[in-house]
Amino acid sequence: NAGVTQTPKFRILKIGQSMTLQCTQDMNHNYMYWYRQDPGMGLKLIYYSVGAGITDKGEVPNGYNVSRSTTEDFPLRLELAAPSQTSVYFCASSQSPPPPGAGNTIYFGEGSWLTVV
Amino acid sequence: LAKTTQPISMDSYEGQEVNITCSHNNIATNDYITWYQQFPSQGPRFIIQGYKTKVTNEVASLFIPADRKSSTLSLPRVSLSDTAVYYCLVLGGSQGNLIFGKGTKLSVKP
Numbered sequence: 075n076a077g078v079t080q081t082p083k084f085r086i087l088k089i090g091q092s093m094t095l096q097c098t099q100d101m102n103h104n105y106m107y108w109y110r111q112d113p114g115m116g117l118k119l120i121y122y123s124v125g126a127g128i129t130d131k132g133e134v135p136n137g138y139n140v141s142r143s144t145t146e147d148f149p150l151r152l153e154l155a156a157p158s159q160t161s162v163y164f165c166a167s168s169q170s171p172p173p174p175g176a177g178n179t180i181y182f183g184e185g186s187w188l189t190v191v
Numbered sequence: 192l193a194k195t196t197q198p199i200s201m202d203s204y205e206g207q208e209v210n211i212t213c214s215h216n217n218i219a220t221n222d223y224i225t226w227y228q229q230f231p232s233q234g235p236r237f238i239i240q241g242y243k244t245k246v247t248n249e250v251a252s253l254f255i256p257a258d259r260k261s262s263t264l265s266l267p268r269v270s271l272s273d274t275a276v277y278y279c280l281v282l283g284g285s286q287g288n289l290i291f292g293k294g295t296k297l298s299v300k301p
Contacts, residue, residue, distance in 0.1 A: 116293040117229075119289060132288065133290060168289070175223065180289070184234065
């Protein structure tokens with residue numbers, strides 16, 4: 075059971091380049107999320123999606139774009155990479171609303187390390 | 192998603208019991224209190240969840256008073272490997288704007 079899969083795991087970008095971080099989940103979850111985490115800091119929500127075709131901004135959406143054409147996939151696009159976007163990116167998914175007392179309902183990918191130079 | 196408040200950081204020594212308290216004054220009737228643990232360079236992982244009174248599993252205990260406006264995560268006899276960030280979340284209804292906050296950074300020293 076794969077869960078949440080992110081690619082690539084590591085990437086170095088030059089300033090101004092574009093790239094897409096891929097995220098796919100095989101649990102048929104309706105909700106998906108993208109977070110970034112700078113060194114020593116907490117998770118910051120970039121964008122989220124409550125279902126295919128629906129996306130919304132989180133805490134720090136500037137410089138990013140997302141799409142949700144299928145339930146499984148939620149790619150994150152960086153159009154003009156900047157050094158401030160150097161971070162670790164985590165994709166997550168959940169079933170919402172969660173069944174009462176379901177225990178763990180949020181599943182994370184292993185992270186994507188992005189460096190912009 | 193109900194707002195939560197927890198200490199930014201805590202220090203402890205190996206073998207001690209650590210209690211991390213989280214306040215959630217606006218918790219709703221159908222909300223569950225959920226704690227996640229995050230090690231460096233990894234995504235958060237589920238530790239424990241509770242609705243009221245006390246819940247215990249192999250990793251931790253969770254104490255929730257009758258008014259449910261706060262909760263305490265208890266880690267018995269911590270070791271160096273418990274050094275991590277601990278997040279308190281109140282989950283129940285729609286989880287769209289799922290904000291984790293800063294969490295509590297626990298440092299366990301030898």
